[in-house]
Amino acid sequence: MVPADSFREDVIAGLSLPQKALPPKYFYDAMGSRLFEAICRLKEYYPTRSELALTGARIGEIARFAGKGSTLIEYGSGESLKSRLLIEALRPAAYIPVDISQDALRKAAAALRQRFPWLDILAVHGDFSQPLKIPVGAGTRSFSSRRVVYFPGSTIGNLTPAEAHAFLRMTRGQVGPRGAMLIGVDLKKDARLLHAAYNDAKGVTAAFNLNLLARINRELGADFRLRRFRHYAFYNAAQGRVEMHLVSLAAQSVNIGNHRFAFEAGESIHTENSYKYSVDGFRALAKSAGFRGGKVWLDRKGLFALHGLVAS
Numbered sequence: 334m335v336p337a338d339s340f341r342e343d344v345i346a347g348l349s350l351p352q353k354a355l356p357p358k359y360f361y362d363a364m365g366s367r368l369f370e371a372i373c374r375l376k377e378y379y380p381t382r383s384e385l386a387l388t389g390a391r392i393g394e395i396a397r398f399a400g401k402g403s404t405l406i407e408y409g410s411g412e413s414l415k416s417r418l419l420i421e422a423l424r425p426a427a428y429i430p431v432d433i434s435q436d437a438l439r440k441a442a443a444a445l446r447q448r449f450p451w452l453d454i455l456a457v458h459g460d461f462s463q464p465l466k467i468p469v470g471a472g473t474r475s476f477s478s479r480r481v482v483y484f485p486g487s488t489i490g491n492l493t494p495a496e497a498h499a500f501l502r503m504t505r506g507q508v509g510p511r512g513a514m515l516i517g518v519d520l521k522k523d524a525r526l527l528h529a530a531y532n533d534a535k536g537v538t539a540a541f542n543l544n545l546l547a548r549i550n551r552e553l554g555a556d557f558r559l560r561r562f563r564h565y566a567f568y569n570a571a572q573g574r575v576e577m578h579l580v581s582l583a584a585q586s587v588n589i590g591n592h593r594f595a596f597e598a599g600e601s602i603h604t605e606n607s608y609k610y611s612v613d614g615f616r617a618l619a620k621s622a623g624f625r626g627g628k629v630w631l632d633r634k635g636l637f638a639l640h641g642l643v644a645s
């Protein structure tokens with residue numbers, strides 16, 4: 334669980350900005366996580382399927398790139414099919430899943446212990462934006478082996494390029510001079526495909542976006558009226574990102590404890606950025622952060638990229 338206090342503080346701070354905004358990491362309460370899983374199964378939402386397909390098709394090369402017997406550090410709970418493929422092919426000396434949800438982390442680690450009894454698993458509760466603290470003595474065999482950070486799902490797209498640069502630099506410091514990174518990055522593409530992926534016909538993405546307001550109501554006792562807000566997502570070509578907003582359908586005010594926030598009709602809360610990178614664009618970013626572009630794998634339709642980066 335994210336401490337409730339920082340949730341409240343972040344919400345109050347975000348809604349006090351001239352362009353109201355909320356951090357996307359708060360999408361993932363129990364309901365939000367379920368809705369995200371439903372998004373991943375939508376026909377319009379290509380990233381999950383594309384990344385799984387390319388990982389399955391190229392797993393031998395990917396494992397060779399990472400180096401068998403490495404220490405695999407994954408940001409995200411790692412219960413996914415992709416993680417299993419990678420663990421099977423890599424036979425890592427140790428596997429260190431890092432997640433902000435204690436619950437997701439415990440479930441994922443338990444499922445993987447069942448499935449891979451030989452695997453040394455060390456679950457770390459944390460946030461990918463903070464430097465990793467790996468307890469000394471844990472995963473002893475991992476002590477001397479090469480560190481590889483696995484960051485799938487294009488979660489890096491939630492960061493601005495400046496934040497992504499800082500994150501890559503920090504990770505470069507953590508994997509050390511022999512380290513590497515495997516990172517899933519969604520590609521730039523026809524804006525119509527992007528539009529469909531974030532405006533699905535069943536309205537699951539809209540429900541996912543609106544659940545953030547429902548969560549604020551539930552956990553912070555706010556009085557958002559969800560029917561007075563509408564999901565709005567579009568590709569901002571100048572910035573190279575999909576933006577998600579919640580647009581107020583009327584002039585209204587919302588109370589959170591002693592705070593009151595006024596909305597004009599048409600005013601939005603910016604809830605997420607999802608940056609898209611060309612292969613060369615991402616390589617340039619990684620290079621400036623101390624990685625050289627070792628390898629890149631794309632799915633057959635050229636929708637999604639997995640970059641293998643080596644510390645330089």
Ligand code: AVJ
Pocket residue numbers: 372380486487488490491531538605606607
């Ligand atoms: C999990 C951040 C990669 O940006 O595509 C899906 C989240 N938001 N649909 C993305 C999301 C709306 C997703 N990431």
